[in-house]
Amino acid sequence: MISVQKLTLPEDRLERLHYIKRIFSHAHGSDLAPQWAGGRRNGLNKLNSIDALAYARNRQFINGAVTHLSPYLRHGCISLNETFASVKARFDLHAEKLLTEFARRDYWRQVWYAKGDAIYSEIEPPKVCIAYAPLTEAVLQAKTGLPCMDAFIQTLLNTGYLHHHARLWLASYIVHHLKCDWRQAADWFEARLLDGDIASNHLSWQWVASTYSSKPYFTNKDSIARFTGEKYCATCKAKCPFDGSAQHLVQHLFDKTLIPIARQYSVPAIAVKASSGHPALAVFIHDEMLSPTHDLLQQPFPKIFVFDPQIHGHWSLNRLQFLADCINEMHGVEVWLGDTYEVLMQRGVGQVITQDTPNKKIKAILTPFSPTWQRVAHLVNIEVSEKRFKRFSRYWEKVGPTVLNGFKNSKSSLSKR
Numbered sequence: 465m466i467s468v469q470k471l472t473l474p475e476d477r478l479e480r481l482h483y484i485k486r487i488f489s490h491a492h493g494s495d496l497a498p499q500w501a502g503g504r505r506n507g508l509n510k511l512n513s514i515d516a517l518a519y520a521r522n523r524q525f526i527n528g529a530v531t532h533l534s535p536y537l538r539h540g541c542i543s544l545n546e547t548f549a550s551v552k553a554r555f556d557l558h559a560e561k562l563l564t565e566f567a568r569r570d571y572w573r574q575v576w577y578a579k580g581d582a583i584y585s586e587i588e589p590p591k592v593c594i595a596y597a598p599l600t601e602a603v604l605q606a607k608t609g610l611p612c613m614d615a616f617i618q619t620l621l622n623t624g625y626l627h628h629h630a631r632l633w634l635a636s637y638i639v640h641h642l643k644c645d646w647r648q649a650a651d652w653f654e655a656r657l658l659d660g661d662i663a664s665n666h667l668s669w670q671w672v673a674s675t676y677s678s679k680p681y682f683t684n685k686d687s688i689a690r691f692t693g694e695k696y697c698a699t700c701k702a703k704c705p706f707d708g709s710a711q712h713l714v715q716h717l718f719d720k721t722l723i724p725i726a727r728q729y730s731v732p733a734i735a736v737k738a739s740s741g742h743p744a745l746a747v748f749i750h751d752e753m754l755s756p757t758h759d760l761l762q763q764p765f766p767k768i769f770v771f772d773p774q775i776h777g778h779w780s781l782n783r784l785q786f787l788a789d790c791i792n793e794m795h796g797v798e799v800w801l802g803d804t805y806e807v808l809m810q811r812g813v814g815q816v817i818t819q820d821t822p823n824k825k826i827k828a829i830l831t832p833f834s835p836t837w838q839r840v841a842h843l844v845n846i847e848v849s850e851k852r853f854k855r856f857s858r859y860w861e862k863v864g865p866t867v868l869n870g871f872k873n874s875k876s877s878l879s880k881r
């Protein structure tokens with residue numbers, strides 16, 4: 465077990481990046497690129513530079529006007545609800561496409577709340593036969609021989625960010641072409657992404673694999689060529705596995721003689737330790753609530769953040785640096801490294817107040833400290849029945865009309881322009 469230590473994050477950003485690299489010398493991956501500096505200020509800058517009209521037009525293109533907001537939303541630097549409200553107020557009806565995409569985040573999160581650790585296993589039987597080969601070294605090292613896939617993997621490893629289309633293409637290549645285990649691949653993605661999020665990530669992999677969707681997702685060469693502007697295809701000499709019609713790809717990829725069955729994965733349990741017995745109260749800051757404006761920071765108790773190997777041990781270096789940027793903006797937060805239980809015991813903490821999360825690991829770790837969970841509002845305060853979580857379209861049927869309500873311009877007034 466790693467020994468408990470209190471950390472002092474340097475104010476100077478470059479020094480801070482070096483400090484994190486030194487403390488987490490085992491962490492894999494590259495340094496955090498300047499355009500991904502963490503924290504609320506940087507999240508707000510990105511939010512303020514959104515162009516929702518361009519987004520609606522070209523978001524599917526790899527160099528389209530996507531927002532790059534996901535790491536900031538994932539870590540709570542900016543909340544989904546304030547982001548949604550800001551975009552709706554600024555762009556009115558023109559923002560509908562982007563607002564629908566924001567809602568996907570809320571949807572996956574609500575599915576995680578509803579299903580808990582079941583999202584780590586196949587929620588439904590796959591609709592085609594999928595297989596479970598280990599993730600290949602070729603994938604892990606970006607040496608598949610396909611210029612497009614290798615470039616996507618390299619981008620993931622170097623920056624921690626991938627455009628949505630690249631995530632889809634890469635996931636479908638890994639699951640349906642290479643026949644690798646989606647769960648192993650999802651864990652790999654989650655560890656490498658700056659926005660790594662169990663709900664959005666693992667459920668998206670299930671969506672691609674067809675264990676949480678009505679059909680498998682796969683792509684073809686035309687689509688990759690079109691949305692990358694021929695960037696890879698123009699000079700590619702490889703035998704393209706994506707070439708062919710949808711019908712050809714279905715025949716080639718899916719063996720209809722095999723019977724698809726759902727597979728269960730075990731989730732390592734966190735042993736719940738004995739109650740602390742100490743008297744003091746503290747605010748526990750976890751990695752989904754990293755905003756200097758978080759209202760729990762107003763509480764008159766110590767505020768404690770822990771880099772805990774049980775939670776962050778598999779995270780890449782750039783993500784740990786992103787976290788350090790975020791925490792650095794939050795004045796008065798103690799930063800520790802080690803086992804959360806040991807840290808809180810050493811600090812004499814008996815009870816914690818913190819933000820609610822669907823993450824059962826965090827819940828188990830904090831159980832000995834009789835946590836008070838502060839609820840986080842969903843996108844809309846209406847009851848969504850579990851039946852609607854089966855597909856995004858069903859959730860959106862219920863939630864969409866309420867959250868999109870109140871546009872300044874009606875559809876008819878816009879169409880007259």
Ligand SMILES: Cc1cc2nc3c(=O)[nH]c(=O)nc-3n(C[C@H](O)[C@H](O)[C@H](O)COP(=O)(O)OP(=O)(O)OC[C@H]3O[C@@H](n4cnc5c(N)ncnc54)[C@H](O)[C@@H]3O)c2cc1C
Nearest residue numbers: 530531532533534565566569628631659660661664665668
């Ligand atoms: C295999 C796979 C793994 C993924 N893993 C993650 C993950 O770990 N964390 C994560 O935040 N997203 C994940 N996504 C969803 C999506 O790809 C990213 O949210 C998006 O690409 C982030 O870039 P952006 O902020 O520029 O997105 P934009 O296109 O600008 O979208 C704006 C915001 O809307 C939300 N959003 C858009 N599309 C989705 C979606 N399909 N699902 C959920 N939210 C969405 C995100 O919060 C995003 O920041 C994954 C998708 C796939 C196919």
